[in-house]
Amino acid sequence: MGFYVHKYGGTSMGSVERIKNVAKRVAKWVRAGHQIVVVPSAMSGETNRLLGLAKEISANPDPRELDMIASTGEQVSVGLLAIALQAEGIQAVSYAGWQVPIITDSAYTKARIQSIDDDKVRNDLNAGKVVVITGFQGVDNNGNISTLGRGGSDTSAVAVAAALKADECLIYTDVDGVYTTDPRIVPEARKLGVISFEEMIEMASLGSKVLQIRSVEFAGKYRMPTRVLSSLTDPLMPLEQEMPSGTLITFEEDEHMEAAVISGIAFSRDEAKITIMGVPDKPGIAYQILGPVADANIDVDVIIQNQSVNGLTDFSFTVSRGEYSKAMEVINSVVKPGIHAREIIGDTKVCKVSAVGIGMRSHVGIAAQMFRTLSEEGINIQMISTSEIKISVVIEDKYMELAVRALHKAFGLEAAPVA
């Protein structure tokens, strides 16, 4: 008998029929003798509908109230799924995040999980029940509802799996695993059977939409084996076929890893660049610029500071497009008055493309090959950022697909590597 946490995304929960299919699939696992906790997302479109209502009322709605509103989508899902499980003859009970409770900080709309109380859930599991817990949300220490931000249900699922010490966390989604890149852009893209935690972090953070980045961080922190697999298969397919399907995120490099230098090409169009030109190149200037941006709870990604000329330098950074206006506002209202800058330039027509691979650590020349490939396609590189296992470039966004296809081919990702 195993203990598994299942997570189902908005598409899998998108209609009454699909919810019934999720119930059939979960029931199959229960009948095979496993204990199951299910973490569903809101029905697809629901979170957008709810946030849309709030945005119609106010351009800048209170984040606490947004969470009050947005959290209801998952609450509907857990209730419906519990009813569907009961209709399958399976005992089930649903909980909202605050009922477990899943305690978070108070950073509304992008809260972080601090602790999960496992008493109630464990009692229910031991009583033979499936426990259905809302994804995406928790409650802060003052009893206010908080949400984890987009894709937060993945994080909820992995966090619950870690807190309850599940054998594996299964993320059911509308793709059947993690690919070398998006098959819609590169038809030859190949599904990976396993991927290392570090590579998955880079793939997720770089915009491969399969898994939310924080969920992978949680999986890494607690070494929770996490599998991405399809919810579109027949819910009654044999368990021995379903259990090993999809892509497993692993923590044991040597055993399972493919021998590839590069595992995949990730990309993200959700990028905007802000450049502050002609600022004095003196100690503390980076903090003076980015401190207020961080205080406004805006994530900054790639950061570049040019070589200074005559004591002046140009400073560039990227943020997600959704936070671009807010970031520009902070820069203009808070940062600008305190520094001397020649000009502030914003650009929302950029994207980021990255080559990711653990094998990169021990191979030289990967960066050179990447830059040559882009150069041969006539693509200008605006920013470069590197880490141990990835190289990212910021380029004009109209070249994104071209860059992804060229790099996928240049690194031979369409063929399985030879060990």
Next chain:
Amino acid sequence: MGFYVHKYGGTSMGSVERIKNVAKRVAKWVRAGHQIVVVPSAMSGETNRLLGLAKEISANPDPRELDMIASTGEQVSVGLLAIALQAEGIQAVSYAGWQVPIITDSAYTKARIQSIDDDKVRNDLNAGKVVVITGFQGVDNNGNISTLGRGGSDTSAVAVAAALKADECLIYTDVDGVYTTDPRIVPEARKLGVISFEEMIEMASLGSKVLQIRSVEFAGKYRMPTRVLSSLTDPLMPLEQEMPSGTLITFEEDEHMEAAVISGIAFSRDEAKITIMGVPDKPGIAYQILGPVADANIDVDVIIQNQSVNGLTDFSFTVSRGEYSKAMEVINSVVKPGIHAREIIGDTKVCKVSAVGIGMRSHVGIAAQMFRTLSEEGINIQMISTSEIKISVVIEDKYMELAVRALHKAFGLEAAPVA
């Protein structure tokens, strides 16, 4: 400075524009120096949509899970209204029932309020905030979400007003007060300026949809002055005009009451009749029949037992149509095996029409006049039930409008009474 609880129904909260209008109205009260708690319903149609999803999954969904689902409608409303108030420049904070908390029993889908903690709300009011609290719901002692049943937001509003000792509870709705009967059926129906608590109880319980019965009971128990008024007026209409509008439910008969014998004609089509024919007329038979029905949490309304013939009697009672199938199931599966009955007959084509009035107490002949009027119209009376201040008849439902019009005329309700 006064302290008022406002309640807004689903129609008043039915769109972003209407929610903004509610915010404008509340802001007007706040700017006039009053402290305000608002209890909104779910956006119109939302509760039905949510329950419809559950019913699509299971014909007999778990009530606890239904409450989990249905309670989200109001949670969305409070968040949106708080945002709309903030956009008006008014400080506001929203709470779900469990956050206040509003403690109820565990009779899911028809829970009763047991207590309301006023600490948090009072602190917010004293800090100058409008507090927006979900109607329709609370939380039981085990932390499960409960709902109060249809129209429960009225009850929430009056209960919150009572717990916080508000000066008045204002129920804003899509009618402008309580009428002698439904103007859609009798165009001559007249709006009442005041109505006694007892009459309002009868009007509400008899299907005048203006106020939920339990809210009137709460108002009576705590002597909370409660006003029914229109939410369709200009939200910026002068406060001195708005404050005395609508119909006030009063507890001081002599001062304010009109001198009418009959105040109104109430009616309800939501009736179904169950008759158990040929049961032995022995002590305990009524309990044997109705005990299991009550245990199944089904409200029974009119009850009649005929004179027995040869030791056998016929026993009839009415329930709401929504509980008819459940009641029949209880009768057939639990009651029938334990008694000897010739036949069990169900009839969902009945309705109830009632004449209500405190003046009835001191006037004879009201019942006779009612029966004569119905007889003149050729309407057969199936059941009769009387109380101190009302006479109800159960009749075939196709005669409902005819009966209401005839009785409204017979009692001269179109003209204001002379004191």
